[in-house]
Amino acid sequence: MLCGGRQADPDINEQAIAEGKIDAAVIGRQAIAAPDYANCVVNGKPEEIRTCIGCNQGCIWGYFCTGRVGCAVNPEVGHEAEKIEKAQTLKKVVIVGGGIAGMEAARVARLSGHAVTLYEKSDVLGGNLIPAGAHDFKVEIGGLTDYYRTQMILLDVDVRLNSEATPDILKAADADVVILAAGSVPVMPRSIDGIDKAVSGVDALLGRKPVGDKVIIVGGGLVGCEIAYGYAKEGKDVTVVEALDQILSLGNVPGMNKAMLLDGFAYYGVKIMTGTKLKRVVDSGAVVALPDGTEQTLEADTVILSVGYRPVPSMKEQLADCAARVIEIGDGRQVGNVLTCVRDAYEAVKNL
Ligand SMILES: Cc1cc2nc3c(=O)[nH]c(=O)nc-3n(C[C@H](O)[C@H](O)[C@H](O)COP(=O)(O)OP(=O)(O)OC[C@H]3O[C@@H](n4cnc5c(N)ncnc54)[C@H](O)[C@@H]3O)c2cc1C
Structure with missing residues (x-):
């Protein structure tokens, strides 16, 4: 048996090791997040494995951007000489x-x-x-x-x-x-008429507010696009409204994450409206200003705002x-x- 990558589930591995079924394990990003991964598995302590979140920010993208590998969840990567020492004075x-x-x-x-x-x-x-x-x-x-x-x-x-x-x-x-x-x-701009009819991304994801089948996501940054992808994958009809000329253009979004989301949008039929600004939220959806300045009402059950924190x-x-x-x-x-x-x-x- 050969196992690796994000399929390297510690429970499965532990059982497979015990049964002598593993000949080799190939572990990539998870070994950066938790260099003690193998010991945790062998010692029966999978709960002590620091989970790789597959974000690419520190490792692959960090290397592309800076020439150095880091890790979002393991701050010691690239700083191995600076181990945590016992303090002289306890506080x-x-x-x-x-x-x-x-x-x-x-x-x-x-x-x-x-x-x-x-x-x-x-x-x-x-x-x-x-x-x-x-x-x-x-x-x-x-x-x-x-x-x-x-x-x-x-x-x-x-x-x-x-x-x-x-x-x-x-x-x-x-x-x-x-x-x-x-x-x-979450930022919820009070200056927008009807903003109370909109739902923040956090409230939607935590199930504090219901999310209908036809959804508008206002804000095409990384968080907004991931929310859009998640709901589209669940079968909802999703439109992303973004004021800038492109989605995923702010912040240092890893190229591979961007490609995955754009592929997913094409596959699940997510509609993208760039250069489009939210004007007000109404009972039937959202009124937006198109790039040519004209207004259009987009029908939706739920308007989710993801315009920053x-x-x-x-x-x-x-x-x-x-x-x-x-x-x-x-x-x-x-x-x-x-x-x-x-x-x-x-x-x-x-x-x-
Ligand atoms: C929808 C969403 C998706 C995201 N996706 C990603 C992602 O994929 N990858 C990524 O790297 N980042 C992502 N982020 C960003 C990341 O989650 C945050 O940057 C990070 O979690 C912030 O951590 P924090 O501890 O600073 O603050 P928070 O997570 O906001 O925690 C602050 C805590 O303090 C508590 N608190 C506040 N005031 C008090 C008080 N007076 N007394 C006691 N407790 C108090 C709050 O209840 C809260 O639990 C995402 C964020 C959101 C909202």
Whole structure:
């Protein structure tokens, strides 16, 4: 048996190894994300494998763009000489936010020996990783979320769910370091008439709002296009409305991801309207301005907005007189992606 790539399911491998059925395993990107992959499988600890999310951002695209291989989920790739050391002075660290930035910060702080308390206002860890992994073609993101949740338990992080941190709570926490990792929320422009009839991509993906069979996605960036692809794959009739001349034109979208999405759009019949601006949302769908300036009403059951994210209001100024050192990381500092959040957290915490 030869197994490899994203088919290298640890449960299957473990069973196959036990039964002596594997002669060779070929592991690509997953070995970059988790160099200890094989040991985790052989030792029967698949839950400790840091899941490759197949994003290409750090590895293949990183190499194409910079000549260096990195990894979105493994911040040590390309920095192997900078291993996490036990700290000389142990500190009390309080983290606000249980998204990937907060959990990576907690992981690194615990490996350095610090005491860590993590406040998460919702009832679950993961933050925006949860909607990000909602579609079936992005299940690996769910695997990464599970990896971090397991690390919080194994590393004995004091996780407080349903606990919203406020400046008063943080000042009273007697911490040496406060890490703000409070994340971002979808942009929903109030200036657009009828915006309340539209649904944010996050609310749609989390099932907080129903999504009908005929869908308009406003915003043809990477997140909007992935939402469009996911719903088209489910059999929905999908139109992407993008104000710029091209979709997927902002940010450094890996070429192979772009090609996959464009192929998928052609296959599932996703309609793309570029140079087209949302004017208002109405009961029957969306009124848009076409490139020639004329208006058209596009019929739809659901209008989903995916026009970007903004950091939640920062608590940093309110903590100016806090005795603790205050550090801000992740989307709450600057909206990015898994790669930027993990790297941000790792860099901020490894030498506290
Ligand atoms: C739909 C979608 C798809 C995406 N797809 C990808 C992708 O494929 N690849 C990729 O690299 N990136 C993707 N991203 C981006 C990526 O998910 C985010 O950059 C990343 O998850 C942000 O992590 P974070 O920890 O900074 O913030 P968040 O995930 O926003 O987490 C912040 C957490 O803080 C909590 N919180 C806020 N305030 C408080 C408080 N006062 N007290 C306690 N808790 C608080 C929140 O409840 C939340 O859980 C996607 C994002 C979205 C929305």
